[in-house]
Amino acid sequence: xxxxxxxxxxxxxxxxxxxxxxxxxxxxxxxxxxxxxxxxxxxxxxxxxxxxxxxxxxxxxxxxxxxxxxxxxxxxxxxxxxxxxxxxxxxxxxxxxxxxxxxxxxxxxxxxx
Amino acid sequence: xxxxxxxxxxxxxxxxxxxxxxxxxxxxxxxxxxxxxxxxxxxxxxxxxxxxxxxxxxxxxxxxxxxxxxxxxxxxxxxxxxxxxxxxxxxxxxxxxxxxxxxxxxxxxxxxxx
Numbered sequence: 001x002x003x004x005x006x007x008x009x010x011x012x013x014x015x016x017x018x019x020x021x022x023x024x025x026x027x028x029x030x031x032x033x034x035x036x037x038x039x040x041x042x043x044x045x046x047x048x049x050x051x052x053x054x055x056x057x058x059x060x061x062x063x064x065x066x067x068x069x070x071x072x073x074x075x076x077x078x079x080x081x082x083x084x085x086x087x088x089x090x091x092x093x094x095x096x097x098x099x100x101x102x103x104x105x106x107x108x109x110x111x112x113x
Numbered sequence: 114x115x116x117x118x119x120x121x122x123x124x125x126x127x128x129x130x131x132x133x134x135x136x137x138x139x140x141x142x143x144x145x146x147x148x149x150x151x152x153x154x155x156x157x158x159x160x161x162x163x164x165x166x167x168x169x170x171x172x173x174x175x176x177x178x179x180x181x182x183x184x185x186x187x188x189x190x191x192x193x194x195x196x197x198x199x200x201x202x203x204x205x206x207x208x209x210x211x212x213x214x215x216x217x218x219x220x221x222x223x224x225x226x227x
Binding site for chain 2: 035041042043045090092099100101102104107
């Protein structure tokens, strides 16, 4: 079965360190997204991509970057981790030209100390 | 830009009670609408979706939602909730012209007491 896999599932890092969260999907979807989930804020879009070499900023992109070198992967990098980036991160994908239904990974719980 | 508003942040019900969670969106064009559910410790899963046709859509586990275009609403309903419905529920909207980039509401936490 197709799926979307995030790693690691849990991570603790120190302030100022660079951190990369992995996202790999086998749906062969062109669209991929990174969200963060915080209490009281629901899911907020960080970055998204509509295909290889395409990346776009979402509503909370400051301090984050992504790259898309193939269809399957969209790694999220925190350039210099801050305590405000402690959150649960979800990667999602959807079919290009489809209805917008998103398929989510299991999430990565990141703690910045 | 589109926005989504969920009226209830936390709902507590007893088993067998009826459920209705409100969702309103703002967007000037045609949209696709979704409800996702997130069980404790799990990822989001699609509950149901609307993109055309009958405005009353049925999803998994006995949930349904009605799209009322004139009210920009897509409320979620279930006639009789179960303890296993305890979860967080998210309404989301995706513009038809840019399907894929969804905007989510802040979520509603549903607690069902046995």
